[in-house]
Amino acid sequence: MTPLYLDDLSPGQRFTSASLAIDAEAIKAFARQFDPQPFHLDEEAAAASLFGGLAASGWHTAALTMRPLTDGGAPIAGGVIGAGGEIAWPRPTRPGDVLTVFSEVIEVKPSKSRPDRGMVTLRSETRNQRGEAVQVLTARLVVPRRS
């Protein structure tokens, strides 16, 4: 897909990523490294927790969302560079989930002080194989202008 500059983007544009599967071992490996809480590490402990079963760390879901985006799910010139945003996890990512990222351009704002770039607000919904959102990220991205 041709990379898009700020000048090519407008509100309402939509992108769909390739899909990506996640298993229990990946959930536990991420948790061991970054977020070693029982409900991300162990099926039995997770069953007794608020999650009612093994659940990926929210940051694992966030990290997993990046490769589909950078592999063409958000074909932005210069890469996907976030300054920040809002994130929500309406439900956890589970072992066996297959995730796809659906994105929509919400706002495009050329910078007043930097004529070479601007900010794009991109809303990316990460959905599982049942179409349920496991993450909604509304991110502010730094996007270059055509020179």
Place this chain on the structure above:
Amino acid sequence: MTPLYLDDLSPGQRFTSASLAIDAEAIKAFARQFDPQPFHLDEEAAAASLFGGLAASGWHTAALTMRPLTDGGAPIAGGVIGAGGEIAWPRPTRPGDVLTVFSEVIEVKPSKSRPDRGMVTLRSETRNQRGEAVQVLTARLVVPRRS
């Protein structure tokens, strides 16, 4: 540290985590797995990018923030369970950075429908060894009440 229930938390309470160092190899390993963009993978490409040098993925900074929080930096009963929040990366995490997480309770709200829990808004600033914020996360956490 004694784990704190909703009933023990009030706005203005502050916590400081242990510190954690990050090196170039960890930045690249995370990027290879989750966010394989040149400015997270390669010093030379990063130098030519908007970052001006190797920079950790924002999601790597977010993931790295969790262990200090769960290791006592946010001593919450039942664990640190986020429903979502706002995240900003005022500057990137760099190789050699040593990160510490400074948290403050912003709001405590018992649930109306679930008498066993409530929501706590926790603002966590992840700072490098110069005291500069690399991440500001204002998270909505699910916290149990004393039974």
